Amino acid sequence: MMNLPWLFRSRAASAPVARERLQILLAHERGLRGQPDLLELLRSEILAVVSRHVTLDPENVTVKMDRGDHVATLEVDIVVPNAVERWAAAV
Amino acid sequence: MAKVLVVTSGKGGVGKTTSTAALGATLAQRGEKVVVVDFDVGLRNLDLILGAERRVVFDFINVVQGVANLSQALIRDKRLEHLWLLPASQTRDKDALTEEGVSMIIAELRTKFDWIICDSPAGIERGATLAMRFADEAVIVTNPEVSSVRDSDRIIGMLDSKTVKAEQGEQVRKHLLITRFDTARAARGEMLSIDDVLEILATPLLGIIPESQDVLRASNVGSPVTLNDASSAPARAYIDATRRLMGETVPMIVPVARKGLMNRLLGRRAA
Numbered sequence: 001m002m003n004l005p006w007l008f009r010s011r012a013a014s015a016p017v018a019r020e021r022l023q024i025l026l027a028h029e030r031g032l033r034g035q036p037d038l039l040e041l042l043r044s045e046i047l048a049v050v051s052r053h054v055t056l057d058p059e060n061v062t063v064k065m066d067r068g069d070h071v072a073t074l075e076v077d078i079v080v081p082n083a084v085e086r087w088a089a090a091v
Numbered sequence: 092m093a094k095v096l097v098v099t100s101g102k103g104g105v106g107k108t109t110s111t112a113a114l115g116a117t118l119a120q121r122g123e124k125v126v127v128v129d130f131d132v133g134l135r136n137l138d139l140i141l142g143a144e145r146r147v148v149f150d151f152i153n154v155v156q157g158v159a160n161l162s163q164a165l166i167r168d169k170r171l172e173h174l175w176l177l178p179a180s181q182t183r184d185k186d187a188l189t190e191e192g193v194s195m196i197i198a199e200l201r202t203k204f205d206w207i208i209c210d211s212p213a214g215i216e217r218g219a220t221l222a223m224r225f226a227d228e229a230v231i232v233t234n235p236e237v238s239s240v241r242d243s244d245r246i247i248g249m250l251d252s253k254t255v256k257a258e259q260g261e262q263v264r265k266h267l268l269i270t271r272f273d274t275a276r277a278a279r280g281e282m283l284s285i286d287d288v289l290e291i292l293a294t295p296l297l298g299i300i301p302e303s304q305d306v307l308r309a310s311n312v313g314s315p316v317t318l319n320d321a322s323s324a325p326a327r328a329y330i331d332a333t334r335r336l337m338g339e340t341v342p343m344i345v346p347v348a349r350k351g352l353m354n355r356l357l358g359r360r361a362a
Contacts, residue, residue: 013279015280015287029241029244
């Protein structure tokens with residue numbers, strides 16, 4: 001009998017965890033629904049603004065969003081061709 | 092007036108095709124003229140579940156493309172005179188399905204049948220969006236499990252925005268069908284409860300289908316579970332669900348676990 005402790009183990013119910021995770025997730029996802037893809041929108045508008053002044057390869061613009069518990073950070077990564085730096089130095 | 096009903100879920104493997112066959116067969120048994128339409132182009136299975144796989148000659152896309160007319164493609168069930176199947180194409184690309192084609196076929200089916208039940212493929216791509224596009228009502232098939240509930244929520248959002256009804260400012264009437272409900276696991280608190288799922292999805296409940304060997308047994312022999320063994324637990328649950336779909340008031344029975352001998356001896360409690 002000593003080898004059968006699992007018979008008496010009472011596992012904590014996992015369903016309440018599932019319910020809570022779903023409620024948080026769906027509240028978030030429902031908020032996003034119906035809106036155009038926010039990141040794609042940011043990417044295209046940032047690209048448009050920067051392109052007014054610098055010639056850019058649209059492929060070299062990445063926009064990333066990290067969601068933390070309290071704040072979200074937006075990371076914009078734009079590769080600027082070297083020719084631009086020379087141009088800027090000359091001005 | 093004909094009703095277009097989509098059976099949908101987002102997630103695969105939750106029981107859409109089983110439910111389409113069972114609901115369709117029960118409606119037909121109750122005198123309604125029913126056609127079940129397989130929208131899963133390339134991966135059709137409704138023919139197999141209905142035991143009609145060897146009788147498919149023409150399919151949905153043949154009709155769209157004018158190769159065959161509708162009456163040539165429709166297959167009448169061998170057991171139920173009011174039940175018909177419109178099979179999906181097994182060979183064509185899913186892009187062969189167009190909104191105009193689907194619209195035309197649904198309009199023609201509306202003149203011939205009381206119920207047009209569209210068995211949606213999994214996912215949220217073309218096949219799934221077209222299956223729900225012309226729906227008047229929807230059965231959302233959900234397992235009490237996190238990924239299925241999340242996908243159902245997404246599908247409910249699409250039913251409320253991407254259907255013709257929604258675009259006209261009306262609503263697709265939605266029904267939630269909880270399938271593969273495991274009574275023992277729910278009692279132990281290892282599975283989302285019916286109340287949890289209803290609270291999260293906020294959609295009226297059509298029925299609760301218990302997880303059962305009878306479903307696999309019926310699919311093995313190509314018979315809707317309601318015809319294969321009408322007294323089995325899943326069959327009774329599907330029959331009740333169908334009656335609710337037809338507007339009857341049928342009390343909802345939440346399946347309860349029969350406590351096993353071991354559990355009773357060890358005094359395990361429901362959490």
